[in-house]
Amino acid sequence: MSSKINLHSSVKLGPYELPNRIVMAPLTRNRAAVGNVPHDLNVTYYSQRASAGLIVTEATQISPQGMGYPATPGIHSAEQVAGWRMVTEAVHALGGHIFLQLWHVGRISHPSLQPDGALPVAPSPIAPAGMASTYSGEQPFVTPRALTLEEIPGIIEDYRKAAQNALEAGFDGVEVHGANGYLLDQFLQDNTNHRTDAYGGSIPNRTRLLLEVLAAVTGVWGADRVGLRLSPSGTFNSMGDSNRQELFTYVVEQLNPLGLAYLHLVEPRADMNPPVQLGAAYFRPIYQGTLISAGGYDRDLANQTLAAGEADLIAFGRLYIANPDLVERLAHNAELNPYDRNTFYGGGEQGYTDYPALDSQLVGSN
Ligand code: 8OZ
Numbered sequence: 001m002s003s004k005i006n007l008h009s010s011v012k013l014g015p016y017e018l019p020n021r022i023v024m025a026p027l028t029r030n031r032a033a034v035g036n037v038p039h040d041l042n043v044t045y046y047s048q049r050a051s052a053g054l055i056v057t058e059a060t061q062i063s064p065q066g067m068g069y070p071a072t073p074g075i076h077s078a079e080q081v082a083g084w085r086m087v088t089e090a091v092h093a094l095g096g097h098i099f100l101q102l103w104h105v106g107r108i109s110h111p112s113l114q115p116d117g118a119l120p121v122a123p124s125p126i127a128p129a130g131m132a133s134t135y136s137g138e139q140p141f142v143t144p145r146a147l148t149l150e151e152i153p154g155i156i157e158d159y160r161k162a163a164q165n166a167l168e169a170g171f172d173g174v175e176v177h178g179a180n181g182y183l184l185d186q187f188l189q190d191n192t193n194h195r196t197d198a199y200g201g202s203i204p205n206r207t208r209l210l211l212e213v214l215a216a217v218t219g220v221w222g223a224d225r226v227g228l229r230l231s232p233s234g235t236f237n238s239m240g241d242s243n244r245q246e247l248f249t250y251v252v253e254q255l256n257p258l259g260l261a262y263l264h265l266v267e268p269r270a271d272m273n274p275p276v277q278l279g280a281a282y283f284r285p286i287y288q289g290t291l292i293s294a295g296g297y298d299r300d301l302a303n304q305t306l307a308a309g310e311a312d313l314i315a316f317g318r319l320y321i322a323n324p325d326l327v328e329r330l331a332h333n334a335e336l337n338p339y340d341r342n343t344f345y346g347g348g349e350q351g352y353t354d355y356p357a358l359d360s361q362l363v364g365s366n
Contacts, residue, residue, distance in 0.1 A: 006303045007330055011053065011312060013290060014173060014224035014261035016097055018053035018313075021306060022327050023264075025294050025317035026056045026101040026175065026229070028072060030346040036067065036074040038083030043090045044353045048324035050096030053313065056175050056227075056264070057087075059103035059182075062162035064115045066183070068105030069133045071346060075100060075162045081169045088170035099173040099227060099261075100166040102159060102217065106183030107144035107192070108237050110134045119145040123187045124194040128238040133345075149197050152209065155183075160216040173225035176210075176217055179266055181237025184210045185230075188251065189241040203250045211254060223259040227292070232278035233268035244276045249286060256288045263287050264315065267295030280311040299330050325357040334358055 008020050033039040049055060061067040061074045074080045084100065091098045107122035110132035114120060122144035131138035147155065159176075166174050178184040186192040187209045193200050199208050210228075218226050231239075232248035241247050255263060265283060268274035280293040293305060294315035302314040320326055322339035329336055343351020 005306045005309075007299070007306065007314065008327075009306075011290075013054060013097075013313070016054075016172060018097060019095075020051075020053040020327055021313040022053050022330065023292055023294075023313050023315035024049050024052040024055040024320045024326075025315035026059055026177070027317055027321060028058050028069065028345065029352060030069060030071040031348070031352060032071050032073040033083070035077065035079055036061070036072060037077075037079045038073050038087055040086070041349065041353065042073070042083070043086050046087050046098065047090040047094060048353060048357075049320060049326070050091045050094035051325065051327040052096065052320070053327075055091060055096060055098040056229075056315070057098065057100050059101045059177050060162075061103050061105070063104065063158040065118075065121060066104035066158070067113050068109035068120070068182075069113070069345075070135045072103075075102070075165045075169070076158070081165050084166070084169035084171070088172075092170070097172045099175050099225075100169070100171045101175045101177050101229070102162050102166070103177045104155065104158070104183040106186045107141070108132070108182055109144075110139055111142060112136065112139070119143075121145055121147050121151075122183070123147065123192060123200060126192055126194065128181070130238070146195070149199070152199065152212075155209070156212050156216050159213045160220060163217040163220040167220060173227065173261055174217060174221060175227040175229055175264060176213060177229055178210055179229045179231035179264075180234055181231075181239040184213065185237075185239060188247060189239055189244075190247075191238075191240040191242075203247050206247070207251050207254060210251065214255075214258060214260070218258065218260070224261050226260050227262040227264055228255065228260060229264040229266070231266035231270075232283075233274040233276050234266055234271050235273060235275065236271070240275070244278060248278055248283075252283055252287050260289055262290040262292050262313070264292040264294065265311075267293055270295030280305065284310050299333065321351075322355050324355055329358060332358075 109120035267279040293311035
C-alpha cells in the first residue's frame with residue numbers, strides 16, 4: 001500500500017495543523033449546571049480528552065427554543081459563554097483544538113422544556129414517534145407548531161448570534177448540526193417537511209434553510225472554521241425521505257463551493273436499520289473538501305478507511321466516553337476501557353470523569 005496515512009498522522013483542518021486524525025465525536029451527556037451552563041465538571045471531562053486531534057463538543061442549543069433534553073448546555077446566555085470559556089481555555093492550555101456543535105432540536109422537544117411551555121417548532125406539524133426526554137421522565141412527543149415564513153429569519157439570526165457567542169467563548173470553530181433528525185435535518189427530509197413555501201417542496205427549497213444557516217455562521221467565522229454534520233442514512237428521531245440519495249447528493253454538491261473546514265458524516269453502520277448506504281465511501285468522490293467519518297469504528301477499520309482515502313479523519317463516540325486517553329491507547333494498540341451505557345446521559349462524575357487513563361509508565365504522565 002503506498003499510503004502511510006493512519007490515525008496518528010497529522011492533518012490540516014481549516015487553518016489548523018492537527019497532530020492526529022482522531023476526533024472526539026459530539027456526545028450528549030446531559031451534565032450542564034442549572035441555566036444550561038457548562039461548569040467545572042465539564043471542564044475536567046473535556047480536558048481529559050484534549051489529546052484528540054479535534055474535540056467536537058456535545059450538541060449545544062443556540063436558543064432556549066432549540067433545547068430538547070434535560071441539562072444540555074446552551075450558547076445563548078452570558079453565563080453559558082463564560083462557562084464554555086473555561087472549557088476552551090483548559091483544552092487550549094493542553095494543546096487541544098475544540099469546535100462547538102450548534103444545535104436546534106426543532107420538534108425533538110417537549111413543552112416542558114420550551115419557554116412559556118410553548119409547543120416545539122418544526123417545518124411542519126408532524127409529531128415524531130416515541131417519547132421526549134424531560135425533567136420528569138419520558139413523555140410522549142407532541143405535534144409541533146410549523147414555523148411561519150416570517151419566523152425563519154429569526155432562526156437564522158439565532159444561529160448567527162450563537163456562532164458569535166462561540167467566537168467569544170474562545171472556540172477554534174463551530175460545527176453546524178445538520179444530522180440525526182433535528183431542525184435542519186427536519187427541513188431537508190420530506191417526511192418531516194411538507195411546506196409549500198420557499199423552504200419546502202423541491203430539494204433546493206428544502207436545502208435552503210441549511211445553506212442560509214451556513215452563510216450566517218460562516219459570515220461570523222469564515223468558512224474554513226465551520227464544519228457541518230449530516231446523517232444521510234439515519235432513521236433516528238423518525239427520519240425518512242422519498243429519495244435520500246438524490247437529496248443528500250444535491251446537499252453535498254452545494255457544499256463544495258463553500259470551502260468549509262469539513263463535512264462530518266455519520267455512517268450507515270451507526271443506524272440499527274439503515275434504509276440506504278450513504279456514507280463516506282459514497283460521498284468521497286462527490287465532496288471536494290475534508291471528510292470526517294463517524295459511526296462504530298475500531299482501530300483497524302479506522303486505519304483502513306484512512307489508508308483507502310475514504311475519509312480524512314475518524315470520529316469516535318462511545319470509545320471516547322470510556323477512554324479519555326484514546327489517542328495514546330490507539331497508538332499503543334492498548335486495551336480499551338469498556339463503556340457503561342447506564343451513565344451516558346445525566347448524573348455526575350460517575351461514568352463521566354472517572355474512566356481511568358492508562359498506567360503512566362506506558363503513556364508518560366497523564
Ligand atoms: C443522543 C441523545 C440525545 C441527543 C444526536 C444530539 O443524536 C444527539 C443526541 C443523541 O445528535
